Amino acid sequence: MSVRTLEVDGKMITALEGQTIFSAAWDSGIHIPRLCHLGGLSDVGACRLCLVEIEGQKRLQPSCMTKVAEDMVVRTNTPALRAHRRLIVELLLAERNHVCSVCVLNGACELQDLAAQLGVDHVRLRPQYPKLEVDLSHDRFGLDHNRCILCTRCVRVCDEVEGAHTWDVAGRGKNSRVITDLGEPWGESASCTSCGKCVQVCPTGALFSKGKTVADMRKDRGFLRYIVTAREKKLWIA
Amino acid sequence: MSLDNAAQMTDPREEALERAMARYQYSGDALIEVLHAAQQLYGYLSAPLLRKIARRLMLPPSRVLGVATFYHLFRFAPAQHHSAVVCLGTACYAAGGTDLMATLRRQDGDGGWTIEAGRCVGSCGLAPIVIYDGKPMSKVTRAQLEARIKETHDSGNTAPDAGR
Numbered sequence: 001m002s003v004r005t006l007e008v009d010g011k012m013i014t015a016l017e018g019q020t021i022f023s024a025a026w027d028s029g030i031h032i033p034r035l036c037h038l039g040g041l042s043d044v045g046a047c048r049l050c051l052v053e054i055e056g057q058k059r060l061q062p063s064c065m066t067k068v069a070e071d072m073v074v075r076t077n078t079p080a081l082r083a084h085r086r087l088i089v090e091l092l093l094a095e096r097n098h099v100c101s102v103c104v105l106n107g108a109c110e111l112q113d114l115a116a117q118l119g120v121d122h123v124r125l126r127p128q129y130p131k132l133e134v135d136l137s138h139d140r141f142g143l144d145h146n147r148c149i150l151c152t153r154c155v156r157v158c159d160e161v162e163g164a165h166t167w168d169v170a171g172r173g174k175n176s177r178v179i180t181d182l183g184e185p186w187g188e189s190a191s192c193t194s195c196g197k198c199v200q201v202c203p204t205g206a207l208f209s210k211g212k213t214v215a216d217m218r219k220d221r222g223f224l225r226y227i228v229t230a231r232e233k234k235l236w237i238a
Numbered sequence: 239m240s241l242d243n244a245a246q247m248t249d250p251r252e253e254a255l256e257r258a259m260a261r262y263q264y265s266g267d268a269l270i271e272v273l274h275a276a277q278q279l280y281g282y283l284s285a286p287l288l289r290k291i292a293r294r295l296m297l298p299p300s301r302v303l304g305v306a307t308f309y310h311l312f313r314f315a316p317a318q319h320h321s322a323v324v325c326l327g328t329a330c331y332a333a334g335g336t337d338l339m340a341t342l343r344r345q346d347g348d349g350g351w352t353i354e355a356g357r358c359v360g361s362c363g364l365a366p367i368v369i370y371d372g373k374p375m376s377k378v379t380r381a382q383l384e385a386r387i388k389e390t391h392d393s394g395n396t397a398p399d400a401g402r
Contacts, residue, residue: 159298164298165298165300165301166298166300167300168298168300168301168303168304169304170300170303170304170307170308171307171308172307172308179300179303179304180300181298181299181300181303182285182288182289182292182299182300182302182303183303191298191299191300
């Protein structure tokens with residue numbers, strides 16, 4: 001496989017042909033913010049947090065969906081990009097109920113971390129505060145729609161790794177919700193294998209293990225790398 | 239009951255839906271076409287109907303519901319006796335479409351209405367527009383709409399609906 005050389009944030013890096021800017025930058029220690037991308041799952045380019053500037057292109061491009069090219073010059077952390085990202089995080093925080101102080105994932109939430117990293121100390125937009133359901137019908141797991149950012153990681157891990165496709169997104173716009181099967185309570189879903197992968201990949205406290213209290217939940221992302229590497233390379237990494 | 243009788247008892251709509259799916263070789267890519275066919279036959283998409291379509295097209299149920307709920311044209315409850323489509327395209331929205339929508343919802347105490355939001359009917363000069371029992375009303379004011387609703391109620395609520 002041929003190698004491409006490109007410049008990211010003033011640093012010359014090498015990448016494999018066909019690799020995305022996001023993944024090449026990550027390999028070189030440049031961590032572009034993201035919420036929908038997760039290594040081992042397909043990319044959808046939905047959260048727009050990984051947008052980057054590419055010299056010679058007027059439009060910002062999602063780095064998780066854009067392939068590297070020879071001599072490409074990429075900037076991942078300009079003031080304009082930081083302003084965009086800040087607004088995206090504020091929009092996410094305003095859209096549903098994200099009160100960290102009463103959340104199981106307080107202290108280990110990707111949305112919270114990102115907000116802190118971007119200096120979001122207040123939200124300039126009016127919070128929508130829709131009163132959404134909490135589904136506790138499953139024996140071991142819970143779903144709080146109030147915390148969901150619709151990144152669709154749960155949908156993809158269930159479809160691509162577990163192979164059950166229990167999850168999907170129903171509705172559109174502000175009425176979008178993740179659903180199990182035909183929208184019945186999670187505990188009644190016939191296709192769910194209760195494997196818990198969706199819970200582990202969820203970036204926020206929307207999917208959680210039952211019995212966890214405030215700031216008690218921690219998520220394991222290593223398992224995904226383990227399973228995907230085992231499946232693709234027949235290597236069982238410890 | 240003889241087998242012949244049992245065959246006659248089968249719902250013709252079921253056969254028509256089966257034919258529609260066969261026409262697309264039961265391909266999952268034809269989901270939207272099949273949903274359209276199902277709604278035309280049954281009037282709305284019930285949970286058992288969606289489950290059956292999922293099974294026949296070999297798709298996950300959540301995908302089928304996800305696709306169906308993405309489009310405004312699919313209905314998940316039987317159509318009511320009367321219908322009103324309030325255009326909420328930009329021009330009608332700006333001209334007070336949401337107020338008309340609220341008026342309709344307020345009047346719908348007994349739930350005899352199918353009230354839907356439309357996305358621009360293409361006559362923005364006549365905004366706001368309401369398609370009332372299949373007939374367009376243009377430059378509608380709240381008072382006009384209320385009068386029309388009263389008229390419908392007074393006439394005994396038995397007028398045929400919009401050709402469903």
